[in-house]
Amino acid sequence: xxxxxxxxxxxxxxxxxxxxxxxxxxxxxxxxxxxxxxxxxxxxxxxxxxxxxxxxxxxxxxxxxxxxxxxxxxxxxxxxxxxxxxxxxxxxxxxxxxxxxxxxxxxxxxxxxxxxxxxxxxxxxxxxxxxxxxxxxxxxxxxxxxxxxxxxxxxxxxxxxxxxxxxxxxxxxxxxxxxxxxxxxxxxxxxxxxxxxxxxxxxxxxxxxxxxxxxxxxxxxxxxxxxxxxxxxxxxxxxxxxxxxxxxxxxxxxxxxxxxxxxxxxxxxxxxxxxxxxxxxxxxxxxxxxxxxxxxxxxxxx
Amino acid sequence: xxxxxxxxxxxxxxxxxxxxxxxxxxxxxxxxxxxxxxxxxxxxxxxxxxxxxxxxxxxxxxxxxxxxxxxxxxxxxxxxxxxxxxxxxxxxxxxxxxxxxxxxxxxxxxxxxxxxxxxxxxx
Numbered sequence: 001x002x003x004x005x006x007x008x009x010x011x012x013x014x015x016x017x018x019x020x021x022x023x024x025x026x027x028x029x030x031x032x033x034x035x036x037x038x039x040x041x042x043x044x045x046x047x048x049x050x051x052x053x054x055x056x057x058x059x060x061x062x063x064x065x066x067x068x069x070x071x072x073x074x075x076x077x078x079x080x081x082x083x084x085x086x087x088x089x090x091x092x093x094x095x096x097x098x099x100x101x102x103x104x105x106x107x108x109x110x111x112x113x114x115x116x117x118x119x120x121x122x123x124x125x126x127x128x129x130x131x132x133x134x135x136x137x138x139x140x141x142x143x144x145x146x147x148x149x150x151x152x153x154x155x156x157x158x159x160x161x162x163x164x165x166x167x168x169x170x171x172x173x174x175x176x177x178x179x180x181x182x183x184x185x186x187x188x189x190x191x192x193x194x195x196x197x198x199x200x201x202x203x204x205x206x207x208x209x210x211x212x213x214x215x216x217x218x219x220x221x222x223x224x225x226x227x228x229x230x231x232x233x234x235x236x237x238x239x240x241x242x243x244x245x246x247x248x249x250x251x252x253x254x255x256x257x258x259x260x261x262x263x264x265x266x267x268x269x270x271x272x273x274x275x276x277x278x279x280x281x282x283x284x285x286x287x288x289x290x291x292x293x294x295x296x297x298x299x300x301x302x
Numbered sequence: 303x304x305x306x307x308x309x310x311x312x313x314x315x316x317x318x319x320x321x322x323x324x325x326x327x328x329x330x331x332x333x334x335x336x337x338x339x340x341x342x343x344x345x346x347x348x349x350x351x352x353x354x355x356x357x358x359x360x361x362x363x364x365x366x367x368x369x370x371x372x373x374x375x376x377x378x379x380x381x382x383x384x385x386x387x388x389x390x391x392x393x394x395x396x397x398x399x400x401x402x403x404x405x406x407x408x409x410x411x412x413x414x415x416x417x418x419x420x421x422x423x424x425x
């Protein structure tokens with residue numbers, strides 16, 4: 001069993017991410033993508049409820065598996081995929097297209113989730129799935145949420161965020177550091193338990209190995225079970241340790257509150273505010289699904 | 303990809319570049335036309351989300367003059383078809399987009415625009 005190992009960030013968070021996130025996804029892009037094909041139910045449901053003609057951002061799109069959705073109304077909304085890994089974007093360009101086809105079907109952008117390369121409020125919705133947990137400080141995770149809040153319409157924008165949870169379900173088969181032995185993150189969201197900074201190994205088979213072709217890949221949570229259930233690395237495979245900040249219970253919602261307050265936004269239902277010309281966010285659902293925490297919110301103005 | 307619908311959303315985000323940073327100007331572009339399924343309801347609902355003037359101008363820069371320079375009051379089927387073509391069927395494959403204010407160049411290669419900034423340019 002390959003274990004998730006605790007880590008402490010001692011270098012600059014951005015350098016840490018370059019080494020332990022960005023470089024790795026470019027290396028493992030093709031293999032990673034082959035294990036990421038099934039949309040998670042709450043995300044598919046979210047995309048199914050969007051009105052025709054809406055434009056959205058998938059911040060940290062990876063292989064672009066959410067870009068073709070909603071499956072029952074293809075082409076009714078347009079989701080633009082942003083990612084830091086160019087190799088993943090080359091896969092995402094063809095997401096949902098015919099296999100072997102060179103037809104480019106998706107809009108993708110090479111960029112950073114902390115960037116802000118949009119007209120303010122240009123999008124109607126934004127999703128960020130299994131991405132913000134790769135940022136190596138509390139301030140950077142907060143900024144990533146703020147970028148999502150800034151890029152959607154202040155009047156009706158909708159946002160859905162997923163991050164990896166400390167609390168893993170039994171399907172993920174991932175072996176976590178025993179409680180209390182992990183490294184509590186140095187950068188805490190206020191008012192909740194600390195998350196944990198860890199390395200999660202990805203075992204990449206070399207091309208001469210047939211292992212990953214025969215592996216029965218089971219998609220449960222981000223990250224997939226595949227990399228964790230192999231034993232000691234075979235001689236012809238390489239292990240890449242990806243950095244994750246595992247979120248504690250309540251931490252994502254707290255982070256979202258902090259991000260909104262930092263932008264001067266009210267928190268709660270607009271019905272609770274009598275004053276005119278206010279801007280706010282209403283968290284319409286938050287919870288845990290398949291080893292991840294999620295939060296869904298709507299923007300409003302009075 | 304950089305279709306014109308995407309171009310209509312992009313703005314320069316170099317540190318301190320906050321005015322006149324939209325729309326980015328195309329430079330040395332190669333385009334490809336690729337047919338897309340026409341969904342009139344999608345295109346019609348998209349209109350209030352667009353900066354019309356920037357779109358008509360971007361279309362002109364890539365050789366399509368079918369759109370009026372200002373958003374028309376009435377939208378007929380013919381115009382929706384033209385809008386569909388401009389927004390969704392013109393693909394910019396190579397070239398660059400340049401900020402009208404700070405002149406920062408965002409390259410486009412193999413259909414992927416590079417919106418990454420150097421560390422000292424990040425706001």
